[in-house]
Amino acid sequence: MLKQRITICIPRLFGEKQREHFSEKGVKENIKEIKDNEEGRGGGYMNVLVSMCLLGTYCRYSGERKEDAGVLSLLKKEGLTLIPVCPEQLGGLPTPRLPAEQKDGRVFDKGGTDRTEEFEKGAREVLRLAKLYGCKAAVLKERSPSCGSNVVYDGSFGGVRVPGDGVCAGLLKRNGIAVFGESETKELLRFLEETGQEETGAL
Ligand code: SF4
Secondary structure, eight states: OHHHHHHHHHHHHSOHHHHHHHSHHHHHHHHHHHHHHHHHTTTSOEEEEEEGGGGTOSOSTTSOOOOOHHHHHGGGSTTEEEEEEOHHHHTTOOSSOOOEEEETTEEEETTSOBOHHHHHHHHHHHHHHHHHTTOOEEEEOTBOTTTOOSEEEOSSSSOOEEEOOOHHHHHHHHTTOEEEEGGGHHHHHHHHHHTOOOOOOOO
């Protein structure tokens, strides 16, 4: 009876194309298409963390953003999903906020307040999300005291660069997540190709 009703309703409600879509053959084709797409994505989805400010979110200490064309172009990459994070906001800091830099293993804002706790909390939150989404890599804002990788500022607020990682970038690296800056999107893509197309491991 139900089948009869559906058979009557579908032709009335939908056009020829939709009827094909709902037919047994159409459903099978749709399932095949979904599977093919997943295989095209390498049998799984690649989730990559991204600094939110690089996507154009107004989350920087100054209340500004740092939209990056190269990072935005990653959104068009098939099989790649960007997971936006801002460790400083996740650590409970407001926007705008005073700029901060690392010194002697701590993080101080320009007013001299120790912000290490908030920075570490935000970094832990990002790591938790990275594990939840099975991220193997991250593309993070260069030179930030949270997101910077390999190079940060020296704590003098004088624009002096020194070797080192931001608090979040460092924690991610210590947990086996590869970190790339916004100027390294090509390297990121190469890394993703090389590391293979593993399915994301949700917790
Ligand atoms: S903490 Fe990272 S994501 Fe947030 S504004 Fe700073 S650089 Fe951007």
